[in-house]
Amino acid sequence: MDAFIEGALDVVWSDWLVWLCLGAGLWFTLRSGLIQITGLPNMIRSIVRGGSSADGISPFQALTMSLSGRVGAGNIAGVAGAIAVGGPGAVLWMWVVALLGAATSFIESTLAQIYKERDPRTGEYRGGPAFYFERAYRHTWARIPLTIYAWCFAMASVVALGIFLPGIQTSTMATAVTNAVPAIDKWMVGVVLALVLGTIIIGGVKRIAAFTARVVPIMAAFYLLVAIVVVLFNITEIPDMVRLIVSSAFGVHSAFGGMLGVAISYGVQRGIYSNEAGQGTGPHAAAATEVSHPAKQGLVQAFAVYIDTLIVCSATAFLILSTGMYRVFGEAESLVSFGGYADGLGFEAEPGMDVEYTQAALDSSLQGAGAILLAVALTFFAFSTVVYYYYMAETNLTYAIRRVKNQTFQRAALAALQVMILIVVFYGAMGAGGQAWSIGDIGVGLMAWLNIVGILILQGPAFKALRDYRKQLKAGRDPQFDPREVGIRNAEFWERRADGALPGEPDPQRETAARR
Secondary structure (H helix, E strand, O other): HHOOOHHHHHHOOOOOHHHHHHHHHHHHHHHHOHHHHHHHHHHHHHHHOOOOOOOOHHHHHHHHHHHHOOOOOOOOOHHHHHHHHHHHHHHHHHHHHHHHHHHHHHHHHHHHHHOOOEOOOOOOOEOHHHHHHHHHOOOOOHHHHHHHHHHHHHHHHHHHHHHOHHHHHHHHHHHHHHHOOOOOOOHHHHHHHHHHHHHHHHOOHHHHHHHHHHHHHHHHHHHHHHHHHHHHHHHHHHHHHHHHHHHHOOOOOOOOOOOOHHHHHHHHHHHHHHOOOOOOHHHHHHHEEOOHHHHHHHHHHHHHHHHHHHHHHHHHHHHHHHHOOEEEEEEOOOOOEEEEOOOOOOOOOOOOOHHHHHHHHHHHOOOOOOOHHHHHHHHHHHHHHHHHHHHHHHHHHHHHHOOOOOHHHHEEEEEEEHHHHHHHHHHHOOOOOOHHHHHHHHHHHHHHHHHHHHHHOOOHHHHHHHHHHHHHHHHOOOOOOOHHHHHHOHHHHHHHHHOOOOOOOOOHHHHHHHOO
C-alpha cells in the first residue's frame, strides 16, 4: 500500500503540475496587470467595507473562513517538512508560488462569485469550481463535457476534503498536544475534536463563518506574536538566514547545490497545500459572500494568500532557520545536512517528524513553554481548517446530488458525510495514518489539476468582471455588477439582483436613475 501511495503521489505531483501552477500564476499576473500588487488598496477596502445579509456572509467572514482552511498544519508542520526535504531554498519557492498564486486566487474566486447560486434548502449562497465549470459555457456545445468535468471535480473534492485531508490536521495537532502534555492520550484529543466539530458543522455555513471570524484572527495574531518574540531573540542570525534561503533556492549553496529541482518541487507543493491558490478551495468561501461586485471578493481572496504564506508561513520558516532547528534529508532518508539541530530534546529527528522541528525552535528561546504554546496555536489552526474542509466537502456533495429529487436521500448523504469526517478526525488524531501527508498531497494535487486546467479554459468572464470593476472605480462609483452589461451569460443570480429581484447591497446610482 505504501508503494502504491508513493507511486500515485509521483504521478499526481509530477513536474508538469509544478510548472502548471507557476505558469498559470504568471499568466494571470501578466494578463491582470499585476492585480495582486496594484489591487492592494482595494483589497483592504473590500475587507473593511463589505457587509453581510440574511443569505450571504461578509467579506471579512469569507476571508476568515478561507484563512481557516489555508492556515493550518501546512503553515507549521508543512513548512518544516518543506525545509527538511527541499532545503531552506524551498521557502523562497513558497513565496514565489504565493505571489503568483494570488493572481490565480483572484481569478478562481471571481468566477465563483459570478456563477454562485442560492441553495434551495437553506437559502445560503453556494458556489465553487464545480458550479462555474458547469455554468460558464452552458449555452454552448461544451455544456455536457463541462458538466461531467464539474461533477468529477465535486467528487474529487468530497473525497479529498472529507477523507484525505482532515487526518493530516488532526494527526499533527494530536502529536503537538501529546508532546507538550504527555499525560494526555491521543484518543482523548480525538474524542474532544469529534464532539466539538459535530456541534459546529451541524449549524451550517452561518455558524461556521461565525466560529472562524472569532477564532482565526486571534489565533493568527497569537502565533505571529510568539514567532516574532523568538526571532527577535535570534535577530543576529537573520542576515545569514536570508542568504541561506536565497543561495539554496537557486542551487548555489555548497551544502544544497544539487537540490534545486527538489527545492522548487517541494516548495511549490507545500506552498499550494498551505495557501491553496489554484487548488479550488478558496472559491467556496468566496461564493458564500454578499458583495456588490464579484471582483471585490476576488481581491479579498488574493489577500488571503498573502496572509497565509508571506506572513504565517514565513514566521514558521524564520523560527526554524534562525534558531537552527532543522535537518535536511535526501531521497533515501539519509542525512544531507546537519543544520544545527540541538541535542537532548527527547527524540531523534527523522523525516516526517515535522511539527517537532517547530516546537524545538520555540523551546530554544522559550524553554519549557515553546511546545505548549505551539500546541495551543496548532490546535486552533488545525481545528478551524477541518471545519472549513467540512464546509467545502458539503458544498461539493450538495452540488453532486442536487439533481436527486428525493430529499430523504439528500439528507442521508449529508449525514453520511458528517459521520465520515468525524470518524476521520478521530482516526487521524490516533496517529493511524503513517502516509497521511502523502495521501493529503494526492488529494490536493487532483483538485489543483482539475481546477487550474479548468480556469485556464474559463478565465474570460473573470477578466470581463475585472475590467468592469476598474472602469466603475475610475468613474468614481462603488462598483455594482450586471453581467449583461459586460457580455457574461448564465450568471442568473446577478441578473436577478441587478433587476432588483434579490436583496443585496444598495446601488445609489441605479436607485437615482429609477426615481428619475
